[in-house]
Amino acid sequence: MSQATLERPGGSPKQVRPAQPPPSPLLIGGILGAVAVTVVAGWAIDFSLAPVIEQWPMLTMILEEVVHPEWAEITDPSSRLWIALKETAAIAIIATFVGSLIALGVALLGSKVSAPPAVYRVTKPVMSVIRSLPDMAYALVFVAVVTGPLPGILALTIFNIGIVAKLTAESIDAVDPGPLEALDAAGATRWQRARVAIVPAVLPNYASYVLYVFELNIRASVVLGAVGAGGIGQLIMLYFTRDDYPRMAAVVIVIFVVVIAIDLLSQFLRRRLV
Amino acid sequence: MTSATTRPKPPPKWPYTAVGLALIGIVLVAGWSLDDAKWERLPQFPGEILQYAGQMLDGVLTWPGAHPEGQADPELTYGDWWLQSLKLMGESVALAWIGTCVGALFSFPLAFLAASNTAPLVVRLPVRLFFNAIRAVPEILLAVIVMLPLFGLNPMAGAMAIGIHSIGSLGKLTLENIEAVDPRPVEAVAAAGATWWQRIRTAVIPQMMPETVAFWLYRFEVNIRASAILGVVSAGGIGALLNRVLRGREWEWGGIMLAVIIIVTILVDQLSATLRHRILHGAEATAVAA
Numbered sequence: 001m002s003q004a005t006l007e008r009p010g011g012s013p014k015q016v017r018p019a020q021p022p023p024s025p026l027l028i029g030g031i032l033g034a035v036a037v038t039v040v041a042g043w044a045i046d047f048s049l050a051p052v053i054e055q056w057p058m059l060t061m062i063l064e065e066v067v068h069p070e071w072a073e074i075t076d077p078s079s080r081l082w083i084a085l086k087e088t089a090a091i092a093i094i095a096t097f098v099g100s101l102i103a104l105g106v107a108l109l110g111s112k113v114s115a116p117p118a119v120y121r122v123t124k125p126v127m128s129v130i131r132s133l134p135d136m137a138y139a140l141v142f143v144a145v146v147t148g149p150l151p152g153i154l155a156l157t158i159f160n161i162g163i164v165a166k167l168t169a170e171s172i173d174a175v176d177p178g179p180l181e182a183l184d185a186a187g188a189t190r191w192q193r194a195r196v197a198i199v200p201a202v203l204p205n206y207a208s209y210v211l212y213v214f215e216l217n218i219r220a221s222v223v224l225g226a227v228g229a230g231g232i233g234q235l236i237m238l239y240f241t242r243d244d245y246p247r248m249a250a251v252v253i254v255i256f257v258v259v260i261a262i263d264l265l266s267q268f269l270r271r272r273l274v
Numbered sequence: 275m276t277s278a279t280t281r282p283k284p285p286p287k288w289p290y291t292a293v294g295l296a297l298i299g300i301v302l303v304a305g306w307s308l309d310d311a312k313w314e315r316l317p318q319f320p321g322e323i324l325q326y327a328g329q330m331l332d333g334v335l336t337w338p339g340a341h342p343e344g345q346a347d348p349e350l351t352y353g354d355w356w357l358q359s360l361k362l363m364g365e366s367v368a369l370a371w372i373g374t375c376v377g378a379l380f381s382f383p384l385a386f387l388a389a390s391n392t393a394p395l396v397v398r399l400p401v402r403l404f405f406n407a408i409r410a411v412p413e414i415l416l417a418v419i420v421m422l423p424l425f426g427l428n429p430m431a432g433a434m435a436i437g438i439h440s441i442g443s444l445g446k447l448t449l450e451n452i453e454a455v456d457p458r459p460v461e462a463v464a465a466a467g468a469t470w471w472q473r474i475r476t477a478v479i480p481q482m483m484p485e486t487v488a489f490w491l492y493r494f495e496v497n498i499r500a501s502a503i504l505g506v507v508s509a510g511g512i513g514a515l516l517n518r519v520l521r522g523r524e525w526e527w528g529g530i531m532l533a534v535i536i537i538v539t540i541l542v543d544q545l546s547a548t549l550r551h552r553i554l555h556g557a558e559a560t561a562v563a564a
Contacts, residue, residue: 026552026557037371038371038372038375040368041367041368041369041371041372042368042372044364044365044368044429045365045368045369045372045428045429045430045433045510046428046429046430047372047430047433048430051424051425051426051430052424055423055424055425055426056424058423058424059420059423059424062419062423063420066419086307087308089304090304090305090307090308091308093300093301093304094301094304094305097297097301098301128540128543129536129540132535132536132539132540132543133532133535133536133539134499134500134502134503134535135503136502136503136506136513137502137516137520137532137535140516140517140520140521141323141326141520141528142319142323143521144326144520144521144523145315145318145319145322145323146312146315146319148310148311148312149308149310149311150311150312150313150315150316153311154319219412222412222414222415223412223414223503223506226414226503226506226507227506227517233414236415236418237507240418240507248419252411252415252419255412255415256407256410256411259410259412260406260410263406263409263410
């Protein structure tokens with residue numbers, strides 16, 4: 001607009017705005033591709049929002065019960081809820097600790113800064129295979145050996161190794177090469193390099209990844225319970241199968257509060273670390 | 275300057291030792307509090323898991339035309355298991371994609387109401403609270419409480435559970451992208467008299483779009499893993515059958531299912547990573563990296 005009014009006194013017949021570049025063919029292809037995938041995916045799962053209207057009374061009935069939670073479950077410190085919550089916390093703490101310790105070693109083997117090529121070329125693909133399975137798949141296999149909290153601990157430990165090792169290995173890749181070269185020049189061994197230059201440099205990042213997986217582990221406890229690997233999720237599945245929505249709502253409230261509290265705490269700690 | 279050995283004192287080590295001891299203490303207390311953890315079974319684990327893994331590998335490596343033993347249907351082949359796993363995994367991927375679309379569709383406009391440079395405080399706070407609240411509810415809970423009653427035991431329930439949950443996490447990431455845009459183009463169009471909508475359309479969206487699309491793709495990868503879990507509560511995808519097969523200790527069958535999950539997940543991850551790299555760094559950088 002303003003450009004047009006400026007041009008007019010000069011007597012120029014046409015606007016001399018630069019032409020808008022045409023959208024790149026890749027952009028068009030990308031959008032068409034995304035639309036095509038969406039149509040196929042929607043067809044594959046029979047996408048339909050009609051049930052939202054048809055089943056609405058059913059949902060309101062359940063929500064009616066959910067908004068009247070069984071408070072006694074929360075206020076009574078000896079209830080099943082608190083026992084299960086303690087179990088969940090213990091599972092998450094042990095799995096985070098053990099998994100993260102092992103992950104630090106694996107991360108050192110998985111970065112080209114700290115490991116010889118033959119080692120990190122093997123470690124990396126193995127790690128990505130481990131990470132490609134969800135925590136639940138490990139739990140399903142482990143509950144076949146023994147029930148209770150132990151399969152949950154082991155499943156989360158493996159899951160944590162996968163995540164922490166990947167993130168830490170990426171941090172190690174980005175370590176400042178200066179101290180490493182100094183150590184190489186002084187004839188340091190691999191172990192000394194790792195101990196003196198690499199681990200101290202990635203420690204703050206590493207600690208923040210550990211807090212992050214601890215958060216994930218608390219959330220994962222809901223999933224683990226669903227396959228019978230211990231913790232508070234088992235309680236949810238129990239009340240769900242019994243249609244005991246007031247008790248389930250109490251459990252959900254507690255999970256909600258715990259997850260938010262841990263979220264805030266770990267955000268605060270991470271901000272101080274990094 | 276009497277001697278050349280005036281090295282600086284190393285910083286004290288006791289804080290690290292103290293933190294380390296405290297952590298070990300917490301872990302020991304946690305371990306002791308689990309009274310029904312059958313710790314004595316731990317040494318048996320590696321042996322048994324290796325044995326199961328061996329059987330799984332047998333299933334994966336058997337010629338797909340062969341017939342597995344002990345099945346009710348004598349016509350059944352390993353190839354049928356492969357096809358069935360692929361089909362269900364396809365359903366998992368499809369519901370993860372739809373879920374991601376739902377999350378992206380709703381989180382995108384909401385994020386503009388939550389960013390400090392595009393919305394006033396009174397609008398911002400409730401929207402952010404909403405993002406945080408839905409992020410705190412795990413997908414599986416959303417599925418159980420809201421989506422299964424609504425949609426029944428089918429993939430739509432899983433897709434919507436994933437979608438609603440994704441609104442929270444995508445919303446948070448998108449609003450961080452919006453807040454990170456260079457303020458100068460925004461000021462320039464504002465100085466030229468642009469309205470709120472014009473400022474966003476011409477100065478904010480072009481700057482934050484690549485990162486945001488990359489986050490959508492990343493979220494799709496995360497959601498594929500989540501969709502496998504949702505199957506356990508019968509909200510669609512490969513999880514329901516995996517749960518049944520592994521609980522029934524059908525290791526060969528389970529091995530094939532896990533192999534399909536691993537292969538498809540890694541393939542989609544690679545594809546998505548390539549796309550994200552192309553979106554964020556342009557054609558030249560991608561050609562060099564490839």
